[in-house]
Amino acid sequence: MITRHDRVAVDLPKPKSPNPNGASLVQELLGGKFGEMSTLMNYTFQSMNFRGRDQDHARPFYDLIANIAAEEHNHIELVTYTINLLLSGASERGTDPTTAPLGVANESRNSLHFIASGQTALPVDSMGRPWTGDNVFSSGNLKLDLLHNFFLECGARANKIRVYETTDDPTVRAMAGYLLVRGGVHVVAYARALEVLTGADLSKLFPIPDISNKQFPEAKVLEDQGLHLILYRNNPKDFARVGEVWKGRHPEDGQKLTVEDGGPEGVPTPELPEEPQLTAPGIGAIDEEMLKELAKRLGS
Amino acid sequence: MITRHDRVAVDLPKPKSPNPNGASLVQELLGGKFGEMSTLMNYTFQSMNFRGRDQDHARPFYDLIANIAAEEHNHIELVTYTINLLLSGASERGTDPTTAPLGVANESRNSLHFIASGQTALPVDSMGRPWTGDNVFSSGNLKLDLLHNFFLECGARANKIRVYETTDDPTVRAMAGYLLVRGGVHVVAYARALEVLTGADLSKLFPIPDISNKQFPEAKVLEDQGLHLILYRNNPKDFARVGEVWKGRHPEDGQKLTVEDGGPEGVPTPELPEEPQLTAPGIGAIDEEMLKELAKRLGS
Amino acid sequence: MITRHDRVAVDLPKPKSPNPNGASLVQELLGGKFGEMSTLMNYTFQSMNFRGRDQDHARPFYDLIANIAAEEHNHIELVTYTINLLLSGASERGTDPTTAPLGVANESRNSLHFIASGQTALPVDSMGRPWTGDNVFSSGNLKLDLLHNFFLECGARANKIRVYETTDDPTVRAMAGYLLVRGGVHVVAYARALEVLTGADLSKLFPIPDISNKQFPEAKVLEDQGLHLILYRNNPKDFARVGEVWKGRHPEDGQKLTVEDGGPEGVPTPELPEEPQLTAPGIGAIDEEMLKELAKRLGS
Amino acid sequence: MITRHDRVAVDLPKPKSPNPNGASLVQELLGGKFGEMSTLMNYTFQSMNFRGRDQDHARPFYDLIANIAAEEHNHIELVTYTINLLLSGASERGTDPTTAPLGVANESRNSLHFIASGQTALPVDSMGRPWTGDNVFSSGNLKLDLLHNFFLECGARANKIRVYETTDDPTVRAMAGYLLVRGGVHVVAYARALEVLTGADLSKLFPIPDISNKQFPEAKVLEDQGLHLILYRNNPKDFARVGEVWKGRHPEDGQKLTVEDGGPEGVPTPELPEEPQLTAPGIGAIDEEMLKELAKRLGS
């Protein structure tokens, strides 16, 4: 079970300008094979499917996967809001359909943003193809699942780096910087889990791909604050043993890894203005009289 | 953001016996077009994408959708654990691969349960086809999204009824009974939302399909306790206005609808024994010496 | 534009017994790559997309493709009704959901027949996979499109033969026999079109695959009546020149090909009884009082 | 069974200029989830699958769905011809392949128009993804199917509005205006059907989304002629009782609904010139001598 909060993990700056094609590329980090839908759903299913978790040796690994799953929910939010901010104001606002207000769709890579959604995110990749359950790997074998997760996070890291490199938009960069750091925690976490499970030392593999988070200013500033060292524990009672895996030192800078109870403090969700040409949400399209009646019906 | 708890919403009885084909059918309620992955992801995206939510008239609808989204997480858990319980012990347990322990796969509808997963759930439907992001509808127009959700919940209700009708297994029936009641709340919630938004009276449409929850003993017992009247509010501060939509009387039995803060109390997650023939999780496959070393590496 | 008639092309006998797995196999002839959805949609799109049809040399080919397209609508009907008849009574009829009336789904190849539909056909193949627009070929080059169609009809013929060979059910055999004959007309028609267009003589290729329609009693009886020699022309005014392609002699038995205006006379559509356990259609689930009110509302 | 006519429902003006990206967007109305392929196939399957249609209470609903299915064929034609007109002349005409005549494909959203088809429509959406049978809903439960259809038509309406808003091209607008009106009839029809079936009054839900057809000049002119009030009955004998559902007054302007036998009068299908650079149709590529021989082979 989960409890939902009306906040997002980090403050996103406003975009320099609306940017539909930029939004189309960011979709890769949401609905692509290595997007946040994939990390969320892989770990959610692996945790629900975890056999033998009642065993003393297995429980810390269960706790780790379950907690990382929970944090991925924050991440689909951040990518989604980035897309939504890039698309806000991307077409001509107004209520007259005869002015071709959605003309921008003709030059846009993802027409679904204008036809299927109200200039907002969809669970699709940068080519507009839907996320699919085929992206979930849950073999039941712990070592193999951890290896998968380590690879998945490295692949996700490559995608974040590459999407970052497509733009100088501050919203995208802030989001990607944050996710590089927090996704970086997950890379390390699964490497640590494999190390604890088998005794192998994977630290010389880092970083994958061969470029440090420190080269991304928006990530570096967060790592300077130590954000790459913290694993969030949703609840110290439910997931008591996560620290038996998340411990020791960071493979890249040697700092000490720590467990922090609760999640990030977060900030309110970003404001998303109406898009009347898309009747999104459409309440503003109603006349005065009807609005009064609606208010009356709402009034509790 | 979310907080995850290591509990599930309701206690699931043990299956009468392992039942791989039963599990294959229950997958429809997880990864099918009308499965819980769909309800979870539709409302999650609609809430993140909700434009104009800062407006006074719009906020209660946002609160409603966001809260229902959160509850759907409980539901993917319940369906997943039902599948996992049906698959526990479905093949021959043991560590010798030469005894054809997975022979049952030859007569099973979903071979992925034995090859791709460790006899556990996957985000696929009853034909083994993956859930897809194409199942998410998020037009941005509130009225249209609510109509979609009302239809989606009615479609989901039909599927639950039909899967219930395939079996007398107590686990499946307990799960389906609970979901009929709680999904029934969501049917009513979206109907109420449309009524509040437009002034139309949809109560004569109920029930869709034309069979009452009361005809399902496992649902009836819960409705007798009033579980069909409660909308869970994750947090009274974050989602203060959900009660401006969820109010009035139930369209079928006329009882008063109420908002309850927090979610169901829940119970611990079900136990899932190891399946050594699938090396799931595989820790038991390790010899004594290695287990000792693992314990040492875990010891914090 | 089309006019629809409430008739089907040929009378289908009742099945010996309900047969869900048989129905699952027949789906290949409806929604498979070589199913009737494919022939219908290929020729419908090719005709709408036919460039240069105003030219004197091109028009007869347009007329041919457009008319065959129309007949394929009859064929999706026949395959659909065959599936529906095989599924009628396939589960336990009744209104009590607690008797596991849909238990048969556990042993059935296509669970969607019981969960997604009311024991009726869906546009899917014998593995339950949906028909897709990728099955439509419409290159715009007449010779290439005709070659495609010739191949498509030969592939469809192979599928009909093989589905026929899976069963001794009289409904399936009557349907397959009729379609072998009428699809056989389309094989010949596209071969004739290629011959007229290029001057090549394709008659030695027949039959593909290497087995004659005469070996199928249900087809032979129709060919003895000359049904394999007739091309239906929807309307002599709209499609005046179809006979400039459909002429000469049948490549297998040398009989004279003829054009017939209008389509087959047809028979009323088969009766499909209610399936109350699926609330299909559900009107019977309504009580006496409501039925009276419904009758009142219907009364015009 | 159907009879096909070589006409389309309404006259389409010529485009201002060839417009490949415009064509790519219009594809959404053909092969998208809410495109005309979906409405055509949903109602065609629901009608063929309609159980219990022989019952007195059920027949009018069957008649309604079957007749709307037939009209959707007109609609796939209109969208297809709109795409074909937008693509006519979109590349450089000629027979010399070395001049890069298809260079425009490099800047076009849908390359399949130039590679897979002869600058004509395909059953794909605005992202080039194929239409799929997964878009067909046919549960067998009449109330649920009608609710689906009502939602489907509202979703289709949203898509038409949005595609209209992408352009000032007269062909697209004429097509969209006509479909808004006729699709609007289907929205009302399914609402009426639900009202007659259950007694609920859905009229306050209109319009969905929150913008009137009257705001679209190309639709308004047709509604001024009353085109939004007419349901076409293919045949008064086969579908005698459609008027028991289609009756009463239009929910938006209160005018009287009427049944009209036959369909629209229609006009000849639009002319589609050859595209020799694509050898579409390719007959013009043949030399004089061969054309003479072709004429001889055609001569009946």
Added chain:
Amino acid sequence: MITRHDRVAVDLPKPKSPNPNGASLVQELLGGKFGEMSTLMNYTFQSMNFRGRDQDHARPFYDLIANIAAEEHNHIELVTYTINLLLSGASERGTDPTTAPLGVANESRNSLHFIASGQTALPVDSMGRPWTGDNVFSSGNLKLDLLHNFFLECGARANKIRVYETTDDPTVRAMAGYLLVRGGVHVVAYARALEVLTGADLSKLFPIPDISNKQFPEAKVLEDQGLHLILYRNNPKDFARVGEVWKGRHPEDGQKLTVEDGGPEGVPTPELPEEPQLTAPGIGAIDEEMLKELAKRLGS
């Protein structure tokens, strides 16, 4: 470029009996996400896409990937022939279609084996779903691609183990045993490549999953002969430096790794008898006279 030889890598025993459902499961090793189509295509694309291969440090890795790619062709052959042998004689042989010779399809998991193919393999998985290019990972980053390949081979190993466990059929077991050994070489090869590239020591990760090849008699006998120690080099001139990666000792048994020029000696391809009821290949369906003419046309 490749040269093809009419041989397969290892001799496959005849199946105990035809086994369509067994064949359906073995398909996972051919067209599944972790099947041989995936390994073949991943390495083929990675080798063709390998940037900077002219660099001294990079070339040995290119040589490794290119050579493993080539061996995967042997593996799709072995899996395909296993399927084909299991399906030989699976239906009733004969030329009379009225005896329902393909009745077995009604109880078979994969109907495509009887309808789409002539009782032979298709590039699909154990659920009949087609292999897809989405299974190819080719990021261009060497470390990430190697990590992917290491994971892919471990996942493939898990699938081979599990398919082995479904049956005691000697053909399946011989094939799986051979592939466990040769796929095991590839697991080690990619681990070695990562070790050489980064200096990390991955040997403690072995085996993944946690069961040794030695527990499979058909694999053990081959490892006893040292087959798990050999990497095949297609050509010592073209791929001179493969031995700079493939060297050292096997992580599980410590024996010395060696490079062998050329591939396995192989044996002739298995015999696949005709299936006349499927007209496969259909030449036998031709009468004596036609066979004579065919012989004449063939005679060179």
Added chain:
Amino acid sequence: MITRHDRVAVDLPKPKSPNPNGASLVQELLGGKFGEMSTLMNYTFQSMNFRGRDQDHARPFYDLIANIAAEEHNHIELVTYTINLLLSGASERGTDPTTAPLGVANESRNSLHFIASGQTALPVDSMGRPWTGDNVFSSGNLKLDLLHNFFLECGARANKIRVYETTDDPTVRAMAGYLLVRGGVHVVAYARALEVLTGADLSKLFPIPDISNKQFPEAKVLEDQGLHLILYRNNPKDFARVGEVWKGRHPEDGQKLTVEDGGPEGVPTPELPEEPQLTAPGIGAIDEEMLKELAKRLGS
């Protein structure tokens, strides 16, 4: 079994300039329905699945299909390298991620080239959709399979012509010219096979589509050298009888067809420079010290 050589069939000139959208279009010839992945996999599967090949009458057809399959490997290489050359240098080279080096992705049709791959080919079509096993046809009936292959090659020919027409880039044209000639051999080969098998004369069908290879300068120069007359035989011992089908005269220019043992001589594979902004391959990203260590670990 195959032997791989580190060469490609023909020398490809350097592109005039990097051209991402050009690369996106060429993908159709690799991963499209009619791309080289399709020809390779169709013939590979048909040859492995060929029943009754031990029969005297059947063997020459097996030899033909198996040999053409082998040549298709050359063709996927040529298309892949064309794409890779077009993408080399397509973004800004460098190691600083903050300069938005991948900005070009915003205007590119296929973003996967920049995010999923290191500016290299993927098994996808011109819309970025993955190649799928559904593209493989292997019915087992020889005549039908040959007809399919003849159609497939004609469709592939149309695609090559159309992609050629999109550009004046010399790399694309050289590749397309070569493939028109060699694919043309395969068109003729399957026509010849049908002719030998049935006695029909298909020569009047040529060319499909209606434009001669001679109109493409890059193809004409190769046909002037007789490259369209040669069928490559991988090995005279393994495939001795291919000349019983490949014989006689070319249907278009009447020259004599000949069998040549071995394949084309070929040339070294094209050079693909590093793309450091994509860390492809990433070895250059390593510092001096690490490179020295790597050299040491490589040194055999």
